[in-house]
Amino acid sequence: DQQVKQNSPSLSVQEGRISILNCDYTNSMFDYFLWYKKYPAEGPTFLISISSIKDKNEDGRFTVFLNKSAKHLSLHIVPSQPGDSAVYFCAASTGNDMRFGAGTRLTVKP
Amino acid sequence: NAGVMQNPRHLVRRRGQEARLRCSPMKGHSHVYWYRQLPEEGLKFMVYLQKENIIDESGMPKERFSAEFPKEGPSILRIQQVVRGDSAAYFCASSPLSMRGTRGTNYGYTFGSGTRLTVV
Numbered sequence: 001d002q003q004v005k006q007n008s009p010s011l012s013v014q015e016g017r018i019s020i021l022n023c024d025y026t027n028s029m030f031d032y033f034l035w036y037k038k039y040p041a042e043g044p045t046f047l048i049s050i051s052s053i054k055d056k057n058e059d060g061r062f063t064v065f066l067n068k069s070a071k072h073l074s075l076h077i078v079p080s081q082p083g084d085s086a087v088y089f090c091a092a093s094t095g096n097d098m099r100f101g102a103g104t105r106l107t108v109k110p
Numbered sequence: 111n112a113g114v115m116q117n118p119r120h121l122v123r124r125r126g127q128e129a130r131l132r133c134s135p136m137k138g139h140s141h142v143y144w145y146r147q148l149p150e151e152g153l154k155f156m157v158y159l160q161k162e163n164i165i166d167e168s169g170m171p172k173e174r175f176s177a178e179f180p181k182e183g184p185s186i187l188r189i190q191q192v193v194r195g196d197s198a199a200y201f202c203a204s205s206p207l208s209m210r211g212t213r214g215t216n217y218g219y220t221f222g223s224g225t226r227l228t229v230v
Binding site: 004006009036041042043044046091098099101102103 | 116145151153155203222223224
């Protein structure tokens with residue numbers, strides 16, 4: 001049962017441009033959404049989160065947008081930097097459970 | 111100020127052997143979560159523990175897998191009679207709060223670097 005889906009396994013963008021990573025979920029009970037970043041041979045690192053009562057949360061170059069009616073969230077990175085190259089996991093929580101997507105591998109080309 | 115420590119980083123076991131994966135949470139954290147990442151897949155929840163208690167093991171396979179978090183010492187994920195399909199990266203995370211928090215709580219918790227289990 002894949003309640004959190006990241007349909008794009010990979011994304012490649014040019015340095016300085018915007019990166020948009022997408023995530024869809026099916027469980028309307030999720031009330032908190034998070035993005036994690038993972039480098040090879042390391043554990044995931046928390047990046048940014050958003051509560052279901054909000055539709056946008058911004059932290060520096062990172063902004064997460066939540067569209068509850070569409071059960072869709074996205075992570076915008078602008079401007080993208082080569083150091084942003086990593087796998088990005090979307091996660092959703094009900095407070096009792098946290099489910100992760102399969103991840104999107106972002107490559108930012110210099 | 112160590113983060114979540116997992117060891118070993120790499121573990122090779124022959125089919126039928128036992129694998130023991132250890133996780134020491136961050137100082138002050140009393141909640142531990144284990145996740146498994148199979149190749150080309152996302153992180154799959156396995157088990158959530160507090161000290162001496164298993165809170166949620168709904169993601170654990172019913173057989174061969176067990177987990178504990180004793181009063182003293184690290185959390186242990188134990189896999190008996192390993193099979194090739196157990197080969198994966200196993201991540202541990204810890205938090206000072208239960209995921210069962212109130213709205214406004216940042217549920218982001220801290221992951222360890224993982225143990226990569228290879229069954230040959």
